[in-house]
Amino acid sequence: FKMTTVEELEAATDRLLETGAKVGADAWQFRVKNQTPHCKFGETGVCCKICTMGPCRVTKKSPRGVCGCDVHGIVARNFLRFTAAGSATHSDHGREICNTLYQTAEDGNYKVKDPEKLLRIAKEWEIDTEGRDIYDVAHDVAYTALTEYGKPFGTQRFLKRAPKHTQELWEKNELAPHAIDREVSRSLHMTHMGCSSKPAPLIKQSIRSGLADGWGGSMMGTEFSDVMFGTPKPIDTEANLGVMSEENVNIVVHGHDPSLSEMICEYADDPKMIAYAKEKGAKGITVSGICCTSNEVAMRRGVPMAGNFLQQENIVLTGACEAIVVDVQCIFPALGPLSKCFHTKFVTTSPVAQMPDSDFIRFDAKTAAENAKEIIKMAIDNFENRKPELVHIPKLKQKATVGYSTEAIVKVLDGVANTQVDEMGTTKPLIECITSGVIRGAVAMVGCNNPKIRPDYAHVELMKKLIANDIIIISSGCSAQAAAKVGLMDKRAKDLCGAGLKRVCELADIPPVLHMGSCVDISRMVILASSLAKDSGLNISQLPVVGCAPEWMSEKAVSIGNYVVGTGIDTFLGIDPCVSGSDEVVDLLTGGTKDWVEASFTVEKDIDKLGDKMIERIEEKRNALGI
Numbered sequence: 012f013k014m015t016t017v018e019e020l021e022a023a024t025d026r027l028l029e030t031g032a033k034v035g036a037d038a039w040q041f042r043v044k045n046q047t048p049h050c051k052f053g054e055t056g057v058c059c060k061i062c063t064m065g066p067c068r069v070t071k072k073s074p075r076g077v078c079g080c081d082v083h084g085i086v087a088r089n090f091l092r093f094t095a096a097g098s099a100t101h102s103d104h105g106r107e108i109c110n111t112l113y114q115t116a117e118d119g120n121y122k123v124k125d126p127e128k129l130l131r132i133a134k135e136w137e138i139d140t141e142g143r144d145i146y147d148v149a150h151d152v153a154y155t156a157l158t159e160y161g162k163p164f165g166t167q168r169f170l171k172r173a174p175k176h177t178q179e180l181w182e183k184n185e186l187a188p189h190a191i192d193r194e195v196s197r198s199l200h201m202t203h204m205g206c207s208s209k210p211a212p213l214i215k216q217s218i219r220s221g222l223a224d225g226w227g228g229s230m231m232g233t234e235f236s237d238v239m240f241g242t243p244k245p246i247d248t249e250a251n252l253g254v255m256s257e258e259n260v261n262i263v264v265h266g267h268d269p270s271l272s273e274m275i276c277e278y279a280d281d282p283k284m285i286a287y288a289k290e291k292g293a294k295g296i297t298v299s300g301i302c303c304t305s306n307e308v309a310m311r312r313g314v315p316m317a318g319n320f321l322q323q324e325n326i327v328l329t330g331a332c333e334a335i336v337v338d339v340q341c342i343f344p345a346l347g348p349l350s351k352c353f354h355t356k357f358v359t360t361s362p363v364a365q366m367p368d369s370d371f372i373r374f375d376a377k378t379a380a381e382n383a384k385e386i387i388k389m390a391i392d393n394f395e396n397r398k399p400e401l402v403h404i405p406k407l408k409q410k411a412t413v414g415y416s417t418e419a420i421v422k423v424l425d426g427v428a429n430t431q432v433d434e435m436g437t438t439k440p441l442i443e444c445i446t447s448g449v450i451r452g453a454v455a456m457v458g459c460n461n462p463k464i465r466p467d468y469a470h471v472e473l474m475k476k477l478i479a480n481d482i483i484i485i486s487s488g489c490s491a492q493a494a495a496k497v498g499l500m501d502k503r504a505k506d507l508c509g510a511g512l513k514r515v516c517e518l519a520d521i522p523p524v525l526h527m528g529s530c531v532d533i534s535r536m537v538i539l540a541s542s543l544a545k546d547s548g549l550n551i552s553q554l555p556v557v558g559c560a561p562e563w564m565s566e567k568a569v570s571i572g573n574y575v576v577g578t579g580i581d582t583f584l585g586i587d588p589c590v591s592g593s594d595e596v597v598d599l600l601t602g603g604t605k606d607w608v609e610a611s612f613t614v615e616k617d618i619d620k621l622g623d624k625m626i627e628r629i630e631e632k633r634n635a636l637g638i
């Protein structure tokens with residue numbers, strides 16, 4: 012077993028850019044150069060364009076905007092707007108899933124695949140299940156879920172899943188999120204001209220609107236995706252561009268909402284479709300994925316992962332992609348013009364994400380099957396348009412075992428349980444490993460890529476360092492794909508671990524980096540942390556567990572950061588969230604929030620130091636517990 016190096020990933024990209032040069036294609040590598048240096052006002056968060064008396068930019072000479080707002084108010088308002096946009100995005104994804112659940116039917120396009128989970132949630136929400144048809148229950152649960160977005164009174168239902176202590180902190184500090192849409196619109200209200208300009212309430216609202224995402228919209232997105240498509244269990248797959256096949260029709264799914272990608276995968280397996288592909292000269296159909304939608308179908312179906320965020324253009328540059336099919340979020344508008352340099356069809360499907368130079372096929376739960384068939388047929392018909400002289404698929408790929416939902420993790424933990432003392436079906440065996448020091452702690456590695464950091468380098472190097480120090484990793488999003496691409500999700504990667512973690516990997520038969528899904532699935536991680544706290548009798552903030560997004564870039568990532576911190580988990584970032592212009596805001600985010608939620612952010616751009624700081628924090632938490 013040999014890991015893939017980041018250098019090998021880069022060499023593959025360079026080779027693809029040569030193809031790009033032949034056809035005059037643009038790429039992010041060039042656009043970054045054109046955009047550097049980035050605007051310093053924006054980067055430090057001191058530019059305000061909330062009203063047309065401005066835009067105002069705060070400098071030493073002009074310390075206040077026209078309205079008199081100082082730099083702290085401006086930076087904090089920008090931070091809150093950034094967070095609210097991320098919360099809105101995840102939560103609207105969650106809403107689509109609730110809508111799809113509402114439309115499930117025995118003979119419909121979407122069905123209930125995990126009735127047990129649905130019934131569990133129905134009971135949790137006090138919805139009647141006795142002797143009822145499962146689809147009637149699904150209908151009621153979905154309707155109730157949809158009201159979580161706009162209910163006039165009360166806080167989010169899922170907050171009750173948190174440990175008592177966490178709930179009390181939220182109550183005491185007015186952080187418990189009300190209706191999801193209300194938290195987002197309140198954030199916009201607070202940041203309107205002439206409303207809040209004090210940092211503390213603005214940062215508080217950031218946490219609250221983040222919590223509306225993590226414990227509201229994202230959590231519903233995850234839970235009801237599991238209900239409709241199955242709760243993930245460990246499954247083998249492969250990762251990196253080498254999963255695309257030169258002989259087959261390649262369809263690449265990209266985006267976030269599994270309602271689309273599930274349907275594409277379903278119908279691409281249809282013997283009639285495969286026969287049609289053969290008629291057109293291909294040997295078969297390969298569906299692979301990028302970004303979070305890829306994580307969704309990898310976790311549930313073992314569909315291979317072609318790559319992560321900054322590889323999306325590479326997919327088209329292989330010259331072997333018949334269709335790149337997208338739904339929402341993290342899609343480069345660059346794919347439009349780029350696809351025109353090749354035979355690739357760039358298919359947009361959501362009214363939320365419409366882009367120039369794409370074929371728009373509106374995807375809808377009611378017509379999902381026909382939509383999926385139309386898209387697959389379009390890709391097959393496009394096979395003959397390939398230009399063989401442009402085809403080059405890098406041979407790189409690695410094996411990965413994915414599918415570690417919280418439920419699946421609890422199950423594998425039974426493998427390390429001491430059957431004499433440990434309760435089966437709980438997180439107690441993991442707590443035992445941590446207490447005894449066999450494992451020092453856990454890190455949740457998540458988030459995007461960002462050209463400001465050598466792509467995948469931070470994810471991969473940090474993970475290697477942490478597992479060598481007996482720290483187990485749970486991972487999601489593009490971070491998880493970085494791990495899978497280099498081989499860190501191959502069970503044989505246990506040899507890179509310290510002796511303790513290696514033993515645990517052997518006993519539980521797991522890789523040292525556990526794939527927990529997409530970014531909305533970070534809600535799985537806060538549930539896991541809650542279970543650990545409940546099973547150990549500790550507060551979440553006492554656990555030797557931290558979160559890390561070393562290469563993050565999007566508004567969604569900041570919303571996640573807010574709810575992870577808001578849940579009591581210290582969070583480490585490799586990129587500054589555009590707040591360095593205000594020392595007051597920096598102090599709040601890196602320390603002040605501790606007074607409310609017992610956790611805060613650390614920003615460190617030196618990746619090696621970032622790793623050291625996480626290990627230090629984990630050891631501090633262990634010392635405080637006397638373990």
Ligand code: NFS
Pocket residue numbers: 302303320340341458459460487488489490529530564565567568
């Ligand atoms: Ni999440 Fe980042 Fe996008 Fe997924 Fe990837 S870029 S915030 S990891 S695909 S959402």
